[in-house]
Amino acid sequence: MENLTVSKLCVKLNTLHYIRDQLDELETSIKQSWVATKTMDHQIYGGFTEESTSSEFVDELFTVFDDIRTNAIEASDVILDFIGSRAIFWDTRHTFLFSLYRGGVKSARLDTFLPELDGVLDRICGLIIDELRDQVVLSVCKASMVGYSWVMLDGGPSRAFSHTEVELMHEDLNMLKDLFEANGQGIPHEVVNKEAKEAEEILELYSMKAEAIIDKLINSSKQLSQLNDCKKPGNRCANDADTLLRVLCHMKDEYASEFLRVRYQLRKSSDYEEANGHGKEPTSKSPLLTDISKGNSSSGWTETGQRSFRIMKKKFHEAASEFRQSAW
Known part of the structure; x- marks a missing residue:
C-alpha cells in the first residue's frame, strides 16, 4: 500500500492527464503538418505523387495514439474509483470507521473526524490539477457516504442506535x-x-418503530425474487431484507432484540437484559412476536424467506466471531 498513497495516486492522475493532453497536441500538430505537406506536394508535383504509403503510416500512428489514450482513460478511471476508498477505508479508518458512534452516538460524534477528512481534502486539492479536482473529491465523497452507511449497518456490537x-x-x-x-x-x-441518498434512507429506517421494521422485513422476504436491482454487486436497497435485518440488529429496542432472539436465536443485548430484569422475558409481547414464537403461519413467513435468512444468520454469526477475535 506504500506505493498507493493518496498523494502518489494524485500524481499518477496528473501524469495520465498530462499524457492525454500532450497526445492531443501531438496528434493535432501531425495532422496540420500532414495537410501542409500534401498541399505543398500538390503544388509542386501537380497531384501525381503516391500518397497511399504515407497515409497508411499516419493512420497507423493515429491508431497507436487512440490505444494510448484509451489506456490512459481506463487507468484514470481505476485510480479515481480507488482513491476515495484508500482515503476513507484505509487512511482514516481508525478515526472514522472504527471510532464513529462506538460506545454511543453522543460520545463519538462525526465532528471529531471531520478535521482529519478536511485535511485529506486540502492535501488532495493542493496536489491535483484543477481539471481533476472535482472528480477526485467526488470519489472521496462517495466513499465517505458508503463508510457512513457501513457504520450504521455493519458497525458491529459496539454500535447500537435508538430513536x-x-x-x-x-x-x-x-x-x-x-x-x-x-x-x-x-x-x-x-x-x-444523490450520494447521500442511501444513508438518508437508512436513517429513516432507524427512526421507525421496530414493529414496523419487522413487518417490512417479513414482506420483503416474500419479494426476494423481485429485488433484482438490490442483488447487483455494490447495490443496497433500504427496503431489502438484508438491510432491514441489519437495522434490527443495531437498534436499541426491546422488540427488535426479542424478535432476533425468537427468530434467529441471537443472544439478547445486555442493555435489554438489564432493562427487563436481568434476562427475564418482557411482560408484554407484540402479537407479531407471539405468532412467530408459536410458529403461527399467520406471520406470513415464506419458506424462501426462512431459507434466505438462515443464510443471513450464519453470516452474522461469522461476522460476530471475527469481531470477537479482532477485539472490535
Missing part, C-alpha cells in the same frame, strides 16, 4: 454533506444529495 439518537445522526450526515459542498465551492448540492 432519540437519529436526530443527532442526521445532523452528522448534514455536516458531512456540507463539507463536500464547501459553501458552493465544492461538489454541487444535488450531486452530494
Whole structure:
C-alpha cells in the first residue's frame, strides 16, 4: 500500500492527464503538418505523387495514439474509483470507521473526524490539477457516504442506535454533506444529495418503530425474487431484507432484540437484559412476536424467506466471531 498513497495516486492522475493532453497536441500538430505537406506536394508535383504509403503510416500512428489514450482513460478511471476508498477505508479508518458512534452516538460524534477528512481534502486539492479536482473529491465523497452507511449497518456490537439518537445522526450526515459542498465551492448540492441518498434512507429506517421494521422485513422476504436491482454487486436497497435485518440488529429496542432472539436465536443485548430484569422475558409481547414464537403461519413467513435468512444468520454469526477475535 506504500506505493498507493493518496498523494502518489494524485500524481499518477496528473501524469495520465498530462499524457492525454500532450497526445492531443501531438496528434493535432501531425495532422496540420500532414495537410501542409500534401498541399505543398500538390503544388509542386501537380497531384501525381503516391500518397497511399504515407497515409497508411499516419493512420497507423493515429491508431497507436487512440490505444494510448484509451489506456490512459481506463487507468484514470481505476485510480479515481480507488482513491476515495484508500482515503476513507484505509487512511482514516481508525478515526472514522472504527471510532464513529462506538460506545454511543453522543460520545463519538462525526465532528471529531471531520478535521482529519478536511485535511485529506486540502492535501488532495493542493496536489491535483484543477481539471481533476472535482472528480477526485467526488470519489472521496462517495466513499465517505458508503463508510457512513457501513457504520450504521455493519458497525458491529459496539454500535447500537435508538430513536432519540437519529436526530443527532442526521445532523452528522448534514455536516458531512456540507463539507463536500464547501459553501458552493465544492461538489454541487444535488450531486452530494444523490450520494447521500442511501444513508438518508437508512436513517429513516432507524427512526421507525421496530414493529414496523419487522413487518417490512417479513414482506420483503416474500419479494426476494423481485429485488433484482438490490442483488447487483455494490447495490443496497433500504427496503431489502438484508438491510432491514441489519437495522434490527443495531437498534436499541426491546422488540427488535426479542424478535432476533425468537427468530434467529441471537443472544439478547445486555442493555435489554438489564432493562427487563436481568434476562427475564418482557411482560408484554407484540402479537407479531407471539405468532412467530408459536410458529403461527399467520406471520406470513415464506419458506424462501426462512431459507434466505438462515443464510443471513450464519453470516452474522461469522461476522460476530471475527469481531470477537479482532477485539472490535
